[in-house]
Amino acid sequence: MPSGSEHSSRSARDAVASLRRVGASPEPPTGGRPLVVTADDDLLDDLVRLCAALDREPTVAHDVGAARRWWVRAPVVVAGTDLLEALADAALPRRPGVVAAGRLQAGERTWSTALALGAERVLRLPEDTDDLSDLLATGIEGTGEPGPVVAVLGASGGVGSSTMATALAAVAARDEPVALVDADPLGGGIDLLLGEEDRPGPRWPDLADTQGRLSATALRDVLPRASRLGVLSWDRGPLRQPAPGALDSVLDAARRSHGLVVVDLPRTGPGDEALEHATAVVVVVRADVRGVAAATRLLPGLLERACEPRLVVRRPAGTATDPRLVAETLGLAAVAVVRDDPGLRRAVDEGIGPLARSPRLRRAARDVLDSLDLRVSR
Numbered sequence: 001m002p003s004g005s006e007h008s009s010r011s012a013r014d015a016v017a018s019l020r021r022v023g024a025s026p027e028p029p030t031g032g033r034p035l036v037v038t039a040d041d042d043l044l045d046d047l048v049r050l051c052a053a054l055d056r057e058p059t060v061a062h063d064v065g066a067a068r069r070w071w072v073r074a075p076v077v078v079a080g081t082d083l084l085e086a087l088a089d090a091a092l093p094r095r096p097g098v099v100a101a102g103r104l105q106a107g108e109r110t111w112s113t114a115l116a117l118g119a120e121r122v123l124r125l126p127e128d129t130d131d132l133s134d135l136l137a138t139g140i141e142g143t144g145e146p147g148p149v150v151a152v153l154g155a156s157g158g159v160g161s162s163t164m165a166t167a168l169a170a171v172a173a174r175d176e177p178v179a180l181v182d183a184d185p186l187g188g189g190i191d192l193l194l195g196e197e198d199r200p201g202p203r204w205p206d207l208a209d210t211q212g213r214l215s216a217t218a219l220r221d222v223l224p225r226a227s228r229l230g231v232l233s234w235d236r237g238p239l240r241q242p243a244p245g246a247l248d249s250v251l252d253a254a255r256r257s258h259g260l261v262v263v264d265l266p267r268t269g270p271g272d273e274a275l276e277h278a279t280a281v282v283v284v285v286r287a288d289v290r291g292v293a294a295a296t297r298l299l300p301g302l303l304e305r306a307c308e309p310r311l312v313v314r315r316p317a318g319t320a321t322d323p324r325l326v327a328e329t330l331g332l333a334a335v336a337v338v339r340d341d342p343g344l345r346r347a348v349d350e351g352i353g354p355l356a357r358s359p360r361l362r363r364a365a366r367d368v369l370d371s372l373d374l375r376v377s378r
C-alpha cells in the first residue's frame with residue numbers, strides 16, 4: 001500500500017500548482033478558450049496578459065470575419081471597443097458571456113453599441129482590470145449554479161458514516177460527476193475504503209496550503225477519479241493540518257465542477273467549514289440506547305444551523321431497538337435503515353469497495369439520495 005508521500009509525486013504537485021491559478025486546466029479544449037476580438041495591438045497585449053494570468057491562451061480575432069467562427073463556441077468573448085460598432089453591425093447571434101473592454105476616454109459613449117451587440121458589461125481599462133479578470137475566470141469556468149453538498153457524519157464513533165458517505169457518492173456517480181471529500185484526517189483515508197489507494201493524484205497534504213479561489217475545472221481534472229467519482233482523500237503519511245480556509249476553498253471549487261459533493265465529516269474538527277456549504281446533513285445513528293443518547297447531543301447544534309438533518313438508522317447485528325423508536329425519540333424521520341451487510345468488511349479489505357457485495361447499503365444510499373431532492377447536472 002503506498003503512503004501519502006508517494007502520492008505527492010511530481011505530477012501530483014505540478015497538477016496542484018496549476019490548480020492554484022484560477023481558470024487553469026492542463027489542456028484547455030479549443031472551445032474552452034476565451035475569444036478576444038480587437039485590432040488594437042495595445043489592447044490585445046493587455047487582454048492576452050490577463051488571459052495568461054488565468055493560464056488560458058485566448059483565441060484572437062483581428063476582425064469581424066475571424067470572430068464569427070468562434071463567436072458561439074467560446075466560453076466568454078471580450079469585444080474590444082475599437083471593433084464594437086463593426087461587431088454590432090455584423091448581426092452575430094446573441095449569446096451570453098460577452099463583455100466590451102477598451103481604453104475609453106472619459107465621457108466616451110459605447111453603451112448603445114454594446115447593448116446592440118448584447119454585451120453584458122462595458123469595462124474601461126486599466127481601471128476595471130480586476131473586474132474583467134473575474135468575468136473571464138467565471139466565464140471560462142461556467143456560471144452554472146454550484147452543485148449541492150451533502151455532509152455525512154456519525155452520531156457515535158464507528159457507526160458507519162464513512163461507509164455511508166462513500167456509498168452515497170458512488171451511487172450518485174452513476175448519473176453525474178461527484179466529488180467525495182474526506183474531511184477526517186484520522187480516518188485512515190477514504191481512498192482505502194473505496195479500494196482506490198493506488199490511484200495517483202493529490203491527497204489532502206498536497207492541498208494543505210490552499211487558500212482563496214481554486215480553479216474548479218482544474219480540481220476536477222486532477223482529482224483521482226474512478227469514472228465519474230472524484231475523490232479527495234486523506235493519506236497515511238505524517239499528519240499535516242490544512243491551512244484555515246483550505247476545506248472551504250476545496251468545497252467551493254468542487255461544487256462548481258461536480259453535480260454533487262459528498263463530505264465525510266469527523267464528529268469533531270473541521271465540521272464548521274463544511275457545514276457552511278452543506279445543502280443537507282446526513283446523520284448516521286446507531287439503534288441502541290447509547291447511540292440515541294449521542295445523537296441527542298449532536299442534533300440540536302445542527303438544527304440551530306438551520307440544516308435539516310436526515311437520519312439514517314444503523315442497525316448492526318445484535319441491536320434490538322426498533323428504528324422507528326429511534327426516529328421518534330429524536331423527533332426526526334429516518335430516511336433509511338442500514339442493516340449489516342455480512343460481506344461488506346471483507347469486500348473493503350479486499351479493496352473492491354463497500355458496495356460490491358452490499359445490496360442493502362446500495363438500497364439505503366439510494367433511499368437517502370431520493371430523500372434529498374437534489375437537482376443536479378453538470
Ligand SMILES: Nc1ncnc2c1ncn2[C@@H]1O[C@H](COP(=O)(O)OP(=O)(O)OP(=O)(O)O)[C@@H](O)[C@H]1O
Nearest residue numbers: 154157158159160161162163338339340341344345
Ligand atoms: N452496512 C454495514 N454492514 C456491515 N459493516 C459495516 C456497515 N457499515 C459500516 N460497517 C463497518 O463498520 C466499521 C466502521 O465503519 P465506518 O468507518 O464507515 O464508520 P465511521 O462512522 O466512519 O467510523 P469513525 O467514527 O471511525 O469515523 C467498518 O469496519 C465498516 O466496514
Ligand SMILES: [Mg+2]
Nearest residue numbers: 161162184187
Ligand atoms: Mg469515519
